[in-house]
Amino acid sequence: MPxxxxxxxxxxxxxxxxxxxxxxxxxxxxxxxxxxxxACGALLNGVPSLRTVQVSKLSKTQRRPERAFGGALCPKCVKKMMVVKARNY
Incomplete structure (x- = not known):
């Protein structure tokens, strides 16, 4: 038995x-x-595909990219969102 x-x-x-x-x-x-x-479901570059415990052992800069919405949105979607926000401002 296991x-x-x-x-x-x-x-x-x-x-x-x-x-x-x-x-x-x-x-x-x-x-x-x-x-x-x-937003679009594309794979995110710069975000490691590790389990939660292993990710918590990495430094903050290794967990996700250092830009707005890094690790949550792809660069294309961030750019689109910023353009829309700037136009609606």
Whole structure:
């Protein structure tokens, strides 16, 4: 039986072939999905696709780009939004 920490949905189960043609269960952590733009859904560059614990160990500048709405919106959407805000001001 696997330990309780491996019985969660966040653990990915992979079956491997062992010598003697046995199937052995290996348990891995699932990969985090890539960050996406909140407006258009495009993949965000400069944002690592790591699990929450691993991201918290990075420095602030490694977590997201240093610009307005960095890590939430892509540059194209930020540019569009700024143009719209400037025109409506």
């Amino acid at each position: 330990a309780p920490r491996y019985k969660s949905g966040s653990a990915k189960k992979v079956y491997k072939r062992a010598p003697g043609n046995r199937r052995v269960l290996h348990i891995r952590r699932k990969k985090q999905s890539s960050a996406k733009c909140g």
